[in-house]
Amino acid sequence: MTRSPHRTRRTAGVGAVAAVLALSACSTSGSEPSPDSTGDGLTGTVTVFAAASLKESFTTLGERFEKEHPGTEVTFNFGGSDGLAAGIDSGAPADVFAAASAKTMKLVTDEGLTAGSPSTFVRNRLEIATVPGNPHAIDSLDDLTASGLKVVLCDETVPCGAAARTALTAGGVELEPVSYEQDVKSALTKVRLKEADAALVYRTDVRAAGDKVEGVEFPESAEAVNDYPIARLENAPNPSAAKAFVALVKSAEGQKVLGEAGFLKP
Amino acid sequence: MTTGREAPRKARPRAPGRGVPLALLAPALLGLAFLLVPLLALLLRAPWRDLPEQLTSPEVWEALRLSLLCATTATALSLVVGVPLAWLLARTDFPGRGLVRALVTLPLVLPPVVGGVALLLALGRNGVVGQWLDAWFGITLPFTTTGVVLAETFVAMPFLVISVEGTLRAADPRYEEAATTLGASRFTAFRRVTLPLIAPGIAAGAVLAWARALGEFGATITFAGNFPGRTQTMPLAVYLALQNDPAAAIALSLVLLAVSIAVLAGLRDRWMRTA
Amino acid sequence: MPKNPGTVPDAAEGLDAHLVVDRGSFRLDVALTAAPGDVVALLGPNGAGKTTALRALAGLAPLGAGHLRLDGVDLRRTPPESRPVGVVFQDYLLFPHLTALDNVAFGPRCRGAGKTEARAQAAEWLDRMGLAGHAGAKPRRLSGGQAQRVALARALATRPRLLLLDEPLAALDARTRLEVRAQLRRHLAAFEAVAVLVTHDPLDAMVLADRLVVVEQGRIVQEGAPSDIARHPRTEYIAQLVGLNLYRGQADGHTVLLDAGPAVSTTEDLSGPAFVAFPPGAVTLYRDRPTGSSARNLWRCEVAGLETHGDQIRAELTGGLALAADLTTVAAAELDLRPGATVWAAVKATQTHAYPA
Numbered sequence: 001m002t003r004s005p006h007r008t009r010r011t012a013g014v015g016a017v018a019a020v021l022a023l024s025a026c027s028t029s030g031s032e033p034s035p036d037s038t039g040d041g042l043t044g045t046v047t048v049f050a051a052a053s054l055k056e057s058f059t060t061l062g063e064r065f066e067k068e069h070p071g072t073e074v075t076f077n078f079g080g081s082d083g084l085a086a087g088i089d090s091g092a093p094a095d096v097f098a099a100a101s102a103k104t105m106k107l108v109t110d111e112g113l114t115a116g117s118p119s120t121f122v123r124n125r126l127e128i129a130t131v132p133g134n135p136h137a138i139d140s141l142d143d144l145t146a147s148g149l150k151v152v153l154c155d156e157t158v159p160c161g162a163a164a165r166t167a168l169t170a171g172g173v174e175l176e177p178v179s180y181e182q183d184v185k186s187a188l189t190k191v192r193l194k195e196a197d198a199a200l201v202y203r204t205d206v207r208a209a210g211d212k213v214e215g216v217e218f219p220e221s222a223e224a225v226n227d228y229p230i231a232r233l234e235n236a237p238n239p240s241a242a243k244a245f246v247a248l249v250k251s252a253e254g255q256k257v258l259g260e261a262g263f264l265k266p
Numbered sequence: 267m268t269t270g271r272e273a274p275r276k277a278r279p280r281a282p283g284r285g286v287p288l289a290l291l292a293p294a295l296l297g298l299a300f301l302l303v304p305l306l307a308l309l310l311r312a313p314w315r316d317l318p319e320q321l322t323s324p325e326v327w328e329a330l331r332l333s334l335l336c337a338t339t340a341t342a343l344s345l346v347v348g349v350p351l352a353w354l355l356a357r358t359d360f361p362g363r364g365l366v367r368a369l370v371t372l373p374l375v376l377p378p379v380v381g382g383v384a385l386l387l388a389l390g391r392n393g394v395v396g397q398w399l400d401a402w403f404g405i406t407l408p409f410t411t412t413g414v415v416l417a418e419t420f421v422a423m424p425f426l427v428i429s430v431e432g433t434l435r436a437a438d439p440r441y442e443e444a445a446t447t448l449g450a451s452r453f454t455a456f457r458r459v460t461l462p463l464i465a466p467g468i469a470a471g472a473v474l475a476w477a478r479a480l481g482e483f484g485a486t487i488t489f490a491g492n493f494p495g496r497t498q499t500m501p502l503a504v505y506l507a508l509q510n511d512p513a514a515a516i517a518l519s520l521v522l523l524a525v526s527i528a529v530l531a532g533l534r535d536r537w538m539r540t541a
Numbered sequence: 542m543p544k545n546p547g548t549v550p551d552a553a554e555g556l557d558a559h560l561v562v563d564r565g566s567f568r569l570d571v572a573l574t575a576a577p578g579d580v581v582a583l584l585g586p587n588g589a590g591k592t593t594a595l596r597a598l599a600g601l602a603p604l605g606a607g608h609l610r611l612d613g614v615d616l617r618r619t620p621p622e623s624r625p626v627g628v629v630f631q632d633y634l635l636f637p638h639l640t641a642l643d644n645v646a647f648g649p650r651c652r653g654a655g656k657t658e659a660r661a662q663a664a665e666w667l668d669r670m671g672l673a674g675h676a677g678a679k680p681r682r683l684s685g686g687q688a689q690r691v692a693l694a695r696a697l698a699t700r701p702r703l704l705l706l707d708e709p710l711a712a713l714d715a716r717t718r719l720e721v722r723a724q725l726r727r728h729l730a731a732f733e734a735v736a737v738l739v740t741h742d743p744l745d746a747m748v749l750a751d752r753l754v755v756v757e758q759g760r761i762v763q764e765g766a767p768s769d770i771a772r773h774p775r776t777e778y779i780a781q782l783v784g785l786n787l788y789r790g791q792a793d794g795h796t797v798l799l800d801a802g803p804a805v806s807t808t809e810d811l812s813g814p815a816f817v818a819f820p821p822g823a824v825t826l827y828r829d830r831p832t833g834s835s836a837r838n839l840w841r842c843e844v845a846g847l848e849t850h851g852d853q854i855r856a857e858l859t860g861g862l863a864l865a866a867d868l869t870t871v872a873a874a875e876l877d878l879r880p881g882a883t884v885w886a887a888v889k890a891t892q893t894h895a896y897p898a
Binding site: 080082086150152155157158177178179180181182186189190193194195196 | 383386387390391392408409487488490491492493494497498502505506507509510511512
């Protein structure tokens with residue numbers, strides 16, 4: 001496959017069903033790609049579709065990738081894993097897909113759109129996010145059932161909600177939240193704004209929120225560990241760069257960046 | 267829509283079917299197609315076989331009931347405060363009126379999710395106003411049905427205000443003067459003369475607001491959260507269903523669509539025409 | 542019915558007003574007085590400030606300065622809804638969503654009558670206007686004349702102490718106008734309080750009013766009984782309205798030396814500034830200079846324009862004296878009148894009327 005040096009690629013908006021997903025990641029190389037100094041033959045744009053929770057760490061890795069391979073450019077499309085999978089299934093031109101659950105990755109592998117089988121590169125587990133200082137002294141899942149306590153969970157249709165359900169079931173805890181949020185970020189937002197006293201979110205989200213929330217680990221979270229699979233895509237426009245990016249993610253360097261964000265090793 | 271002006275009223279002659287200029291017809295049909303094709307696609311791709319199953323689910327009816335209840339309450343609330351606001355903007359002169367009018371339309375351009383966050387910051391448990399509501403009256407609005415109504419009102423009321431203000435500007439203010447010379451206070455003049463005169467505009471504005479409230483998603487889920495039976499309206503149910511069961515989402519959308527079409531068509535026949 | 546308990550009414554009945562309203566560069570400054578039973582017409586060209594005066598009386602336009610007393614009560618600070626004032630608006634402004642009956646009942650309702658009581662009163666007023674059969678009609682179903690009467694009934698139903706009518710006949714076509722004018726005259730004659738009407742039509746003013754107040758550019762230029770004003774116009778506008786040739790000059794005995802140049806012989810014996818007026822019908826036109834004419838007022842003129850005026854021809858003349866002359870179609874044909882033609886115009890001294898300026 002040959003590529004012209006001037007390449008304008010467009011990731012067109014692909015709707016899963018309606019206009020839920022409207023992404024338009026435009027990348028235009030305005031300048032000549034600099035000569036490949038490392039001699040690994042990598043050049044051009046590599047487009048990565050990644051789960052929203054990977055945003056901070058993948059952005060860092062993307063910058064490192066571009067530095068290590070001058071002449072390349074990493075374009076990210078962060079979003080809900082389901083929407084991204086639907087986009088890929090509808091023909092969105094992506095090179096790499098990193099999902100927040102095996103289930104969503106399966107949507108793509110079932111269509112035969114991955115190159116090789118996906119591999120788990122990190123894991124994530126739930127923590128209880130409380131308002132700073134943990135004023136309600138929440139120490140366990142059971143503490144969340146205290147009357148008057150406002151707890152938000154993710155909706156069970158999204159991965160963090162499904163994980164929360166599994167953990168609650170494992171702990172035998174009957175919990176009525178005030179809301180089933182549409183994604184993990186909005187669940188966390190409710191705690192950050194102190195509208196809710198606690199939320200079940202991912203460890204990585206607690207880390208990302210800094211001192212705005214306080215994380216409380218709980219043993220039942222071991223029952224609901226989320227595997228994050230990554231795969232190159234069959235129709236990748238830039239397969240060699242895709243391979244290199246996946247390698248970076250799985251490397252010790254990549255794992256270090258991800259670990260700092262709160263992800264656990266596979 | 268007729269304005270209040272007294273004028274010879276003859277049935278407006280219908281434009282004959284022939285002689286519609288192509289320059290108007292072509293874009294008109296294109297516009298119509300643009301609006302209808304997505305709806306048509308929804309119908310074509312609808313999982314008709316699963317539909318009965320979806321419709322027997324109590325959660326669907328719960329969400330629909332909540333949607334209708336909240337949209338209607340939000341419309342009523344918009345009417346109660348929005349019509350006087352429109353009157354104020356159209357009929358009085360005060361410093362900064364232009365700015366106020368611009369601010370009123372702000373929720374139209376604000377992404378609804380931002381609107382929801384703004385509502386949280388204002389009326390949330392720790393909000394600018396909300397903390398006092400909580401401290402003094404023990405009222406918290408987030409995660410309640412009232413919260414849904416408020417979020418929908420916030421997003422929908424500008425439609426009503428703009429529509430009513432436009433009608434008021436087109437209506438002859440001298441009717442109010444005439445009422446005043448007959449002994450009516452300004453409020454009586456408004457209630458007994460202006461209000462009936464601008465009824466068609468109010469109806470149109472209310473329909474717009476109701477429709478907007480019914481489809482509200484972002485502000486609602488941000489401010490009121492999502493809990494079946496309490497704050498989960500149809501758009502929320504549709505969105506969440508979309509996460510893992512697109513077919514169900516389409517089915518739910520169809521229910522919402524059918525109900526809104528039925529309500530709007532019914533209103534048009536019974537209410538708008540008499541005005 | 543004084544609604545202003547803070548004011549002690551004095552004995553003066555009727556209207557005593559000095560209206561000063563500033564609107565940008567325009568200033569209205571008119572004094573109006575009228576006794577109960579009077580019908581006063583404010584007459585003037587468009588933009589003279591008549592309607593502004595009416596709005597100030599009704600309280601719809603704020604009074605800049607001056608005073609406003611009705612039956613001895615100061616109304617300056619009284620809001621329009623509390624003034625004992627009824628208004629018939631130019632295009633009536635009948636509430637389109639209410640029936641004729643409910644339009645008329647609106648005032649009594651607002652002034653405290655119960656629904657039944659207000660409707661009974663309204664029915665009575667409509668009956669008085671000969672509209673009993675139209676009580677249930679919406680305004681759009683009423684003819685212009687009927688709507689005018691409903692508007693009058695609506696204004697009268699509040700039993701105002703001051704009735705204001707803004708161009709009450711302007712919205713009507715010529716035939717209806719004649720009929721409605723006669724009816725309105727009857728109703729106004731029967732009205733026991735002060736009525737002020739605004740019009741630009743001299744005929745309406747003269748038929749309907751006891752007294753005319755002529756307003757030009759925000760000021761009163763002349764006021765008096767209609768017959769007096771018709772005979773002694775003091776401005777070009779009024780002279781045109783009443784159809785007279787009017788000149789200003791200096792009188793010296795039986796002669797008035799006009800500011801415009803020539804002198805006019807009159808029967809009156811005056812001295813000092815004076816007006817001279819004569820109707821266009823008093824002018825006799827000749828092809829050639831008349832020899833045997835007894836008229837001492839004779840001018841050589843040129844025809845500037847011709848137009849039909851009723852069943853006559855009106856000739857606008859310039860030259861020795863600018864004037865309008867009326868003559869029959871036959872006479873016009875015999876004289877071979879056409880624009881540019883030279884004619885001699887004669888007016889007998891007995892046909893002129895001179896009065897001090």
